[in-house]
Amino acid sequence: MKTFTFTQENEEKYQETLKKYPNSDSMMLPALWLVQEQEGWISPEAMVYVANRLKKTPIAVYEFATFYTMFNLKPIGTYHIELCKTLSCMVMGSQDLKKFIKETIGIEPGQTSADGKFHFSEVECMGACGGAPMFALNGEYHEKQTIESLKKTLQECK
Ligand code: FES
The missing domain is CATH 1.10.10.1590 (NADH-quinone oxidoreductase subunit E)
Known part of the structure; x- marks a missing residue:
């Protein structure tokens, strides 16, 4: 055991x-x-x-x-993307970021990429509404995101 x-x-x-x-x-x-x-x-x-x-x-x-939903009860990818889906982030474009993640990595919320590199979660407000839209990558906040900045961040993930 x-x-x-x-x-x-x-x-x-x-x-x-x-x-x-x-x-x-x-x-x-x-x-x-x-x-x-x-x-x-x-x-x-x-x-x-x-x-x-x-x-x-x-x-x-x-x-x-x-x-508590922030605890992972099964193994997840090396990089955990937590995209805020609450009002401020939604109004400021979080759904576009979600679509980009789906199209480029091929995963929906709750899924891990086949290579085990990324895990994607949609979460409720993370208290950074002034920086909407935002996501956290392994707990580190990325605010005022665009498709371009998200793309750059994902490319930097080794
Ligand atoms: S609504 Fe996204 S951080 Fe608050």
């Missing part, structure tokens, strides 16, 4: 964060973020690991992980 454990670096981050959130409920989200930062997704093995670390049941961790 596969197992999960934090890397040395993430173990140190975990210990640091534990000082701020000594309650195991409040530590749940930071612990899951660390898992996702390390693996790109949250595997069942990682949920068991987090449960053991926080003295919770695996089902309690599963409930947290499945409630």
